[in-house]
Amino acid sequence: QDIIVNGTVKDGTGEPLIGVSIVQKGTTNGTTTDLDGHFTLKVAQGSQLKISYIGYATMEVNAAPDLQITMKENAKELNEVVVTGYTVQRKADLTGSIAVVNTKDLKTTSDPDPMRALQGKVPGMTVTGDGSPIGTGTVRIRGIGSFNSSQDPLFIIDGVPTNMSLNSLNMNDIESMQVLKDAASASIYGSRASNGVIIITTKKGKKGDKVAVDFSMNLTTQFYTSQSKMKLCNTSDYLTAMAQAALNDGLDPVAYASNYGVNLNSSSGVPITAYNPLTGEMINYTASGKYNGYINAKETMPFSDTDWVDAISHTGFSQNYDLSLSHATDKHSAMFSVGYKDVSGILKYTSFKNIAARLNTTWNLGKMVDVGENLTVTNSSQVDCAPMENALKMPPIVPVYEKDGKTFAGPVGSMSDRENPAREQYDNRDNHLDYWRIFGNAYVELKPVKGLTLKSNFGIDFKTSFINALTHTYQSDVVRNNIAKTTLSNNNETNWVWSNTATYQFNLPGDHRFNLLLGSELSKQSDIDFSAYSEGYALESVEYMWPNAATGTMSNSGAKFGYRLASFFGKIDYNWANILLASFTLRDDGSSRFGRNHRWGTFPAASLGFRFSQLLHYNWLNDAKLRLSWGQTGNQAIDNNAQFGLYVVDYGLDRVTSTAYDLTLQGKGTFPSGFRAIQLANPNLKWEAATQYNIGLDFMTMGNTLYGSIDAYIKNVKDMLINPAYLGATGEGGNQWQNGPSLRNQGMEFAIGYRKALDCGLQLDINGNLSFFRNRVTYLPSTTTGAYAHTSTQDLVQSRKPYGSIVGYVVDGLFQTQEEADASGQPNARMGGLKYKDLTQDGKINSDDQTWIFNPVPSFSYGLNIGLAYKNFDLNMFWQGVAGQDVYNNQKFQTDFWAITDPGSNKGSRLLGAWNTNNTSSSIPRLSTMNRADEGRASSYFVENGSYIKLRSLQIGYRLPEAVLAKLHMSNVRFYISGQNLLTIKSNSLTCSDPENPNWNYPLSSSATFGLQIGF
Amino acid sequence: CNDFLDYTPTGVVPEDKAFSYPEEMVNSAYSMLGDCWYSYPFNLWPYGDLASDDCLKGGGGTGDTGYHDIEVWSSLTSSRGELDELWYRLYCAVSRCNRALVSLQEYGENALGKSTTTQREAEVRFLRAHFYFKLISVFRQVPWIDEQVYKDKATEKTSNTQYTYQQLCEKVIADFQFAYDNLPEKQVDGGRPNKIAAAAYLAKCYLSLAWGDGYESADGVSHINKDYMQKVVDYSDVVKNSNYDYLEDYGDIFLPEYKNSKESIFAVQTSDYSADHTRYGRANWSNTLNGCWGIWSCGWDFHKPSQNLVNAFKTRNGLPEFKDYNDSDEYPINGKPTEQKWDPRLFHTVGMPTFPYKYESQYTLTKANSRTPNTYGYYTSLKEVPQRSKGETYNRPWQAFDMNDYVLRYTDVMLMRAEALIELDRLDEARQIINDIRQRAKNSITKHISYAADQCEIALYPASYFQDKETARTCLRWERRLEMGMEGSRFFDLRRWGIASETLNNYFKTEQNDVYDGQKYAEYYKDAHFTPDKNEFWPIPYNQLYYIPGLYEQNKGYDK
Secondary structure (H helix, E strand, O other), X not given: OEEEEEEEEEOOOOOEOOOOEEEEOOOOOEEEOOOOOEEEEXXXXXXXXXXXXXXXXXXXXXXXXXXXXXXXXXXXXXXXXXXXXXXXXXXXXXXXXXXXXXXXXHHHOOOOOOOHHHOOOOOOXXXXXXXXXXXXXXXXXXXXXXXXXXXXXXXXXXXXXXXXXXXXXXXXXXXXXXXXXXXXXXXHHHHHOOOOEEEEEEOOOOEOOOOEEEEEEXXXXXXXXXXXXXXXXXXXXXXXXXXXXXXXXXXXXXXXXXXXXXXXXXXXXXXXEEEEOOOOEEEEEEEEEOEOOEOOOOOOOEOOOOOHHHHHEOOEEEEEEEEEEEXXXXXXXXXXXXXXXXXXXXXXXXXXXXXXXXXXXXXXXXXXXXXXXXXXXXXXXXXXXXXHHHHHHOOOOOOOEOOOOOOEOOOOOOOOOOOOHHHHHHHOOOOOEEEEEEEEEEEEEEOOOOOEEEEEEEEEEEEEEEEEEEEOOEEEOOEEEOOOEEEEEEEEEEEEEEEEEEEEEEEEXXXXXXXXXXXXXXXXXXXXXXXXXXXXXXXXXXXXXXXXXXXXXXXXXXXXXXEEEEEEEXXXXXXXXXXXXXXXXXXXXXXXXXXXHHOEEEEEEEEEEEOOHHHHOOOOEEEXXXXXXXXXXXXXXXXXXXXXXEEEOOOOOOOOOOOOOXXXXXXXXXXXXXXXXXXXXXXXXXXXXXXXXXXXXXXXXXXXXXXXXXXXXXXXXXXXXXXXXXXXXXXXXXXXOEEOOEXXXXXXXXXXXXXXXXXXXXXXXXXXXXXXXXXXXXXXXXXXXXXXXXXXXXEOOOOXXXXXXXXXXXXXXXXXXXXXXXXXXXXXXXXXXXXXXXXXXXXXXXXXXXXXXXXXXXXXXXXXXXXXXXXXXXXXXXXXXXXXXXXXXXXXXXXXXXXXXXXXXXXXXXXXXXXXXXXXXXXXXXOOOOOOOOOOOOEXXXXXXXXXXXXXXXXXXXXXXXXXXXXXXXXXXXXXXXXXXXXXXXXXXXXXXXXOOOOOOOOOOEXXXXXXXXXX | OHHHHOOOOOOOEEHHHHHOOHHHHHHHHXXXXXXXEOOEOOOOHHHHHHOOOOEEEEOOOOOOOOOHHHHHOOOOOOOOHHHHHHHHHHHHHHHHHHHHHHHHHHHHHHXXXXXXXXXXXXXXXXXXXXXXXXXXXXXXXXXXXXXXXXXXXXXXXXXXXXXXXXXXHHHHHHHHHHHHHHOOOOOOOOOOOOHHHHHHHHHHHHHHHHOEOOOHHHEOHHHOOHHXXXXXXXXXXXXXXXXXOOOOOHHHHHOHHHOOOOOEEEXXXXXXXXXXXXXXXXXXXXXXXXXXXXXXXXXXXXXXXXXXXXXXXXXXXXXXXXXXXXXXXXXXXXXXXXXXXXXXXXXXXXXXXXXXXXXXXXXXXOHHHOOOHHHHOOOEEOOOOOOHHHOOOOEOOEOOEOOOEEEEEHHHHHHHHHHHHHHOOOHHHHHHHHHHHHHHXXXXXXXXXXHHHHHEOOOOOOHHHHOOHHHHHHHHHHHHHHHOOOOOOHHHHHHHHOOHHHHHHHHHHHHOOOEEOOEEOOHHHHHOOOOOOOOOOOOOOHHHHHHOOOOOOOOOOOOO
């Protein structure tokens, strides 16, 4: 006899599960649950029902007329709810390439920018950045997206798009973060999606019987290690190199050094020994200040031995605090948080402070209506300064202060006119950029009929920033500034977005499930800049120096700009019995950045998922899904006025582009002025379009312990928006935005993880990722080839090279004798100098001998995370690396040459090992006081292997046992200590300290953190 | 939706709107006269002076700026960035002129009336010819972009070999001729060029062509075109018969108080930021590096006179020491007169340790006022700077002076005239001009340089020096060097006369032995070599050659 079973299937949190398979055991008689988790099935009495659902443990229950079933999760990864653009999906149902970021680690990072903290954690996403307390990471998804329009991904926070930096975001507020990598996933965001989309959702109130209180904090100190600090000369090294350079050129070192305020024939002072190549003898000198022990004629700057990096650095310190209150019932939810960051970097007088308050609420106003909002208000203050280059170049013989102990010293004589970096920092200390940012959205959601949801969401991103930058007067010997001045600047940026969507979910018999989406969106950005310059202040203090107190010249400038975007979009998701999954999207975008004829762009996408594990029924294979996708996305991140031919009045904002002239010989007052061209019109400008193909495989095996995914993609970008350099004869304003080149990125991404609780109590959670891409410029319009890297015979396309490749000479060792140099056909070649390869073999070295020497694309990059937990202890270690990476080491100008840039400035200590007739095995060119042979030209000498592995973080934590917590009425107490950037493994051939910083950027420090997380 | 997406840019004007203001378009063509910078100086000081025997680069060492190549020639290649920048910026100036012409042609008559429109066209063609004169002087084979090419959008099809050097010069002459035919002798607005300025420039153009094509193999005494020389005389007649004249004191010419005096036929106007409502001042940015070290807040000590130039000011019985002037290095010391006497213009041109800086004893130069003495010695150039006590225009970290840049001053034109007269065998008239100039120099001691009075001796040339052309030429060339020293003309003079390689290669040999008070310097000249039939002109910049492969050809002798 048959009975009718009426049942409901829910998950552990009481949410209905849709599409759960219910089968009478041993038969094919079955059904699936509907939108409310209900099912109805006619079965034989006494039979058993097999209930299965991806991501949940399969259950068997005895058939009964009324069944309430709760399923237990067994594969967390698959059940994660993923926000995929205007809708949410279970990860198991995804057909595109979407990475779900583990946001747990973000909560204990000391880094103020969440993206920087994700370096190496998401395959296919490259994050680079410097060590500045303010600096935000540069994010690139799947290679190089464009030449001149933005390469940045689009951020969507709670449905509101933004391009502003995320360092003001409170990381503890982040509930989830997804990276939409392939076009099929991203194309629902159409015209702004071609560089990928990162979706961030903030926390909602937590359900519970009381208000949940969470508090966390961490304290971090930052410091240099030998792996982040450049190896510079001290005074003895510096003068040795100077004397050696002079001797090599047949100059008298005593006379040469006197240009730098040094007497090398002093009766007492620093002993120096240099080699005289003419006589083969070592010569001893004693160095001191030329003017009675001072290096300047006024005798105010004592001859010193200054470590300029030390002079501008201190131990950095940062603090992070976060407090949140949260509560939710069936009717409402609320989450309030306040977070505070205070970071003081390792360079003095650089800091970032941010306070962020957030309120997220939802209200159920009855059966049909939900309303909600997410709102965060932040206030930031930052002081930035970039003194590194000057610190590395300021000679150690210059003291920080003059002999009075308070006047900042400066360069003398032939030293290049660099500022005292300590003075730069100090005088900049009050120049803090303050801003307020209001970011949030409010929505109303209607559910008029079953399966149908109508949503209207209005979001805003408003930022007002403000700086009163003071320039103090100073005098250090001959270098001075006589006029105190201020620049008071204000910028207001307003973005709003209004989106309206309708979704309709329905099932058709035969286990066909559909989810339809239709929507529209309007967004507008406007930006107003204002700046006032004033000079002449009687007092120099941050309190006094405001324009009202100025007595001298004043001027101001200001402008407004912005753009608008209108969009229509739709999406269909289809699921057949969890075996076949498909998705189609279409978006139409109109942008004010293009002319009427080319304003609208259409971005379609389709994707298909095939869960073949459902058909295979292997016990060891818990889940396996093949994904295929194709889609198109756009890019319009160019100048707001790109399409127009424009002229401006330029009365005198800059020195050399003015349109004003004293025609009437009045000498003062307002001169006649006019218009000058700044841009050629292009009414045919249109969207840059990327087409991307993706094939992927997700799998979960060995009892849901081993899981991973593999993706391969090809991304073709065409009609790229460029603003190329142009023929000089075109003259002023010859730049024009054009659609031109094409680019191809192709690559693969691998992610694998293993998670298991061992019987001994040890829990393992290990995951790693590896990705690579290759980039190639596939088309360049003939009029622009010369604007990009090229050799004299090949352009980027002909040579099949990636964008960003560099052309230069190939260095083939050093000339060992002057005869060899003279015979080389290289202009002004010198013994001990760089020998360039004669690629054309025509007996002379000229521009035809250049070839491709630098590839900006690394072979591959990877990350490895190892998490261990035992009883109440946990340990987490994260390694990140890049292999096969070229770096163009700009520091080498300073570490390997005396005179390519700034002769007489301080140098790296490598100089002491340079080639000479008594040291012919060296590969460092012979020192010279002049760069006669143009050895700073782009050459392979500066290209080095920048591959590295870094131990990004190591964290050890301890959680109080449950028993103790219960006594304390607390839900969680965890302490941790962690270290960041503790170890770098790099190539022996790399000559700069940090492969991530071959320039003069803010140093990437190492750091140690103590943290605490508490919950009530 | 389309209304929502229609966006009008703010704070800018579209092209047709801008063109409907022809007067304003002309103004901005004028303002380009001063839109220059040390890396693209429109007064061409690196090309006229550094490249010659008058001056050393200066600054913080040979690697400071890219101009070392221009001093030594041997390492000069087409990829030197300053060349590319100069090319581009001069074409920016040309493009402003072309746009102004289009605006005048389309909207001029309505907005300004016919006669003003014609006059403005003449002014703009003067300006365009001025910029092209510089382009051709430096790069020789340049594409001729005029308002028709602009309107036809044919720039990317216009080759630099479309016209020969001769034809390009004729195009420039045609523009100046149009200006000459249509400009009044005196302008209401003194900053605009007048008929006299056009005549002076025509004289300059013809003088350059009269000697040959610029390359030594087809230039110099044996290639003289007398018809062109006659043109120089004819047009300089116009100047001679105008209201322009010699300023009484040589020193006054280079003081800002005397800008736009009767000596000034055409000059780039400058002003101070505190007076002209601009952020940085319409100052002389070409010379921004050229202040003396330690005197100015930001004096970077470029443009330093050579010992050879100082030696050239030596006099014996008041006349130059043509043959042996450079046999020994001498320099005057303030308050210590010796047997060696000097042309008074030395003390107006060259700042030397122990002497007051630009006539002010409270700013006496010392050896500490030189930035890299072991490379560039101790001399500093005085003409392009104001007096220190009269204040300084200052904008950290760049400083520039409110000093007009002479494009054509009266004496320059008279020297051109004398040069042509000699070649036309009118030696006595030439002597008269040269002696007038020497007489003015002689009169220029008491007012500003009385401290050097007992070191000065200058005499007029007796008739015996102007009996034969060869000696007369020597006198003229010497006079030109002394009178115009450090004013950016020397290299172009040597090139015109076809004697650049001989003069410069000799100079390199001697100048590398410079010693001042025991300090050796200028040794880098051992790398220097001037190659005739190549180095007379600079190479077409590498970037320009490659933008559209095949469009341009490189100048003779240079690699790509």
